[in-house]
Amino acid sequence: MVLPLLSGSDILSRLSSIFLGFAPAFLLLSIGYEAVFYGALALALMAWLVFENAYLYLSKNNKSSASFKGMEDNMVLASDDRSLQWSDMRISLAFMVFFNIAFFGTGNFASIASFEISSVYRFITIFSPFLMAALLIFKLLIPFVLVICTFTAITKLIRVPLLGCYFLVIICSDVMTIHFFFLVQNTGSWMEIGNSISHFGIMSAQVVFVLLLFALTSIYTKDIQTTSCKQLSRKEM
Known part of the structure; x- marks a missing residue:
């Protein structure tokens, strides 16, 4: 898991190293279908990155007829990041979908007892709760x-402020909360009451949980480099 820090700083190399490093x-720590889930999730995330890259390329082609001056004034900030747009909501919504898939992909994260304890027998055979x-928690944090x-990586690719996208995620989380x-x-059965309370509690804690994970993963993503939007625009002109 340390080797991704030594990989190339471009997006594809760094993400591939992260996926392979945690694999x-x-x-x-997996048994049964969980190994397939990891591969499927990694492929889906790479497809998401390819989609955003293709959307960025099509957007630049559609705006190629506009002057460079107008595009620079309207889309690029002083920090080389463009301002948020309504179309950027798709990134936050896609993040929420993938986050919930990672949340419930291998079991109910809210209950550690719902996971097979035999998945840790490769590392410890003596009962130590x-x-x-x-x-188990370490395994569940990897997705x-x-x-x-x-x-x-996607926010850096399309030059959108990460903090702004995080605020969009907070808005979506608050709506779901x-x-x-x-x-x-x-009223009703204990299962219905417990499920309704757990759903509300999970969504309430998701904002803080995501913020902590952002701080943790910044070690792997802080030095990812992409081509400057201004440089790309000058090359097209």
Whole structure:
């Protein structure tokens, strides 16, 4: 997991290194279909990156008839990042979808007891609840790391401020939190009451959880380099 820090700083090399670097740890802690889930999630995230790259290329072609001066004034800020647009909401929505897939892809993250304890037998065979729980939590955090690293790389690719996209994610999370708040039940079976409360609690804690993961994954994504938007525009002109 340290080797991705020594890989190339371009987006494709760094993300490929991150996916391959975390793969051995996840596979050694997996049983059954979970290994397939990791590969499918990595391919889906790479497809998301390719889609955003193609959308960026088509957008620049559509705006090639505009003058460079107008495009620079309207889209590029002093920090070489363009301002947020309504179309950038798709990035936040896609992030929410992938984040929830990582959340429930291998089981219910809200209950560690729902996971197979046999997945940690490759590292420890003596019953140790704290160490086993730590290994399980580490395994469950790996898909989140992949999703957030891809999200950060996409914001750097299309030159959108990461903090602005994070605020869009907060808005989407707040809307879902309000939705689940009105679905909280105090009548019915214990399962229905527990599920309604857990859904609301998960969405309430997601904002803080995502922020902590952003701080963790910044180690891998802080030196990712992309071609400057101004340089690309000058080359096209």
